[in-house]
Amino acid sequence: MTAAAVSELRKAYGSFEALRGVTFEIHAGEVFGLLGPNGAGKTTTVEILAGYRRRDSGTASVLGEDPERAGSAWRERIGVVLQSSATYANLTVAESLRLFAGYYAKPRPVDEVVELVGLQDKRRARVRTLSGGQKRRLDLGLALVGDPELLFLDEPTTGFDPAARRAAWETIRSLRALGKTILLTTHYLDEAEQLCDRVAVLREGRLEAIGAPAELAGAEPATEIRYRREGERLLVRTEDPTRELHELTGRALAEGWRLEELEVRRPSLEEVYLSLTETERE
Amino acid sequence: MRVLWHELRAQQLLFWRSRELAFFTFLLPIGFFVLLGSVYGEDEIEGVKGSRYLLAGLLGYGVAATAFAGLSISLVIRREEGILKRLRATPLPPATAIAAMLGSTLVVYALEAVALIAIGRAFFDVPVPDRLLSLALVLLLGALTFAALGLALTAFIRSGEGSSAVVNAIYLPMTFISGSFFSPHSFPRALELIGEILPLTHFIRVVRYVLLEHGQIWSRPGAVSIVAAWGVGGAIVAIRYFRWEPREG
Numbered sequence: 001m002t003a004a005a006v007s008e009l010r011k012a013y014g015s016f017e018a019l020r021g022v023t024f025e026i027h028a029g030e031v032f033g034l035l036g037p038n039g040a041g042k043t044t045t046v047e048i049l050a051g052y053r054r055r056d057s058g059t060a061s062v063l064g065e066d067p068e069r070a071g072s073a074w075r076e077r078i079g080v081v082l083q084s085s086a087t088y089a090n091l092t093v094a095e096s097l098r099l100f101a102g103y104y105a106k107p108r109p110v111d112e113v114v115e116l117v118g119l120q121d122k123r124r125a126r127v128r129t130l131s132g133g134q135k136r137r138l139d140l141g142l143a144l145v146g147d148p149e150l151l152f153l154d155e156p157t158t159g160f161d162p163a164a165r166r167a168a169w170e171t172i173r174s175l176r177a178l179g180k181t182i183l184l185t186t187h188y189l190d191e192a193e194q195l196c197d198r199v200a201v202l203r204e205g206r207l208e209a210i211g212a213p214a215e216l217a218g219a220e221p222a223t224e225i226r227y228r229r230e231g232e233r234l235l236v237r238t239e240d241p242t243r244e245l246h247e248l249t250g251r252a253l254a255e256g257w258r259l260e261e262l263e264v265r266r267p268s269l270e271e272v273y274l275s276l277t278e279t280e281r282e
Numbered sequence: 283m284r285v286l287w288h289e290l291r292a293q294q295l296l297f298w299r300s301r302e303l304a305f306f307t308f309l310l311p312i313g314f315f316v317l318l319g320s321v322y323g324e325d326e327i328e329g330v331k332g333s334r335y336l337l338a339g340l341l342g343y344g345v346a347a348t349a350f351a352g353l354s355i356s357l358v359i360r361r362e363e364g365i366l367k368r369l370r371a372t373p374l375p376p377a378t379a380i381a382a383m384l385g386s387t388l389v390v391y392a393l394e395a396v397a398l399i400a401i402g403r404a405f406f407d408v409p410v411p412d413r414l415l416s417l418a419l420v421l422l423l424g425a426l427t428f429a430a431l432g433l434a435l436t437a438f439i440r441s442g443e444g445s446s447a448v449v450n451a452i453y454l455p456m457t458f459i460s461g462s463f464f465s466p467h468s469f470p471r472a473l474e475l476i477g478e479i480l481p482l483t484h485f486i487r488v489v490r491y492v493l494l495e496h497g498q499i500w501s502r503p504g505a506v507s508i509v510a511a512w513g514v515g516g517a518i519v520a521i522r523y524f525r526w527e528p529r530e531g
Binding site: 050051052072073075076078079080082084085086087088090091095099100102103104105142143146 | 285292299370373
């Protein structure tokens, strides 16, 4: 089942073409990642899908409706966390969530949301007293309080410390387990690898690659074997790592030399991503 | 309807929790009334007791502070912080959001008017107005007009930090020139002429007519239509240019 689909999406701001014909589909129940450097068109894509921006051309369908024309009933079913949006500083966490819950026909209980985003200790704290990370968690809570089917998260962990990122990942995993469809943008490759069922790599408004993170990384056929021999760094790329390793270790044992710092690895998503997005940069 | 009520209550909570807003838009007109009333409440202005004359002027200052300045400053700040943008992603209909803000403004101004009248009665011997229907109608007209102008003004303010500077630069001179605190007849001719254009001058004139001459709002169609015309103009600009999203870059 398709939760959202765009086809040949184009958008320009003046002479700057933010999107130059982007096509992809998001399946219901998956975590879909939009990857790409700054200015690649990630936020523009999210804002078009969430109904904030009008596209110049192409088609877009989100939960069966055109986001440009969708109304309140459609907004009941989506949740949006943008990169920078404050909320009322003078309300408490619980008050903010209750306020937003009141906008929806079937909200999720406020206590449940508080727990889901880990703000139990801050229920009665005014928003102005929260730390940056706590505010981001409240942002997520406000997007979840309507119990949406589809969640848009624009760079949900930017600026988080490592522990806070892990916690946010756990929350996103638990949302996925609840059957939510999630579109997230990120420029952290490990985040995409950890969380996303599929990722799309954008560069300069074009889709460069799409697929499961392992699939994208696997598109590079060779396995790399690295080692040092008498101070010299050696790298072997092979399609048949079992045989290659067997021969290498056999020779080393027979001839009595050491394979210093031996390493066998597949290219990571990061390397694929860098090769996709940075090859033509100056 | 349920959502409108929910949002209206939230707007009230937000207003009273914001001390700056509550102080500048609600308490300041009351403070000025007490202060100026003590200074020249016993004098005679244009043949009327000073405190009675002042009450009408401060109902005018109150409408400018509450519906015009307070509303536009808080809306610009909410817009620039991205709060309005976030609201757009919820099922809260935009018309309901605006209606709740207007409704909340009317509540604050109604309380302000009641407080001013009560203080006038208690401390300055100002009789309670007898044309209550006319008074309510003219105050409602003023509140809606200045709220529309406040909404329109948000379109021309670019940053949250700059909002109170811009708004104050417009509304403080306006309240002076329109005669909120003194009789405009003591002003230089040029200022008096500018005052003739401003909606607040005509609003205060109708309030004085209702309060001091026991007149009815419908006996002053000229002034009422000038105020209403400003309101309609403001509403047109607001509908055309009101933005939910922060200005980027």
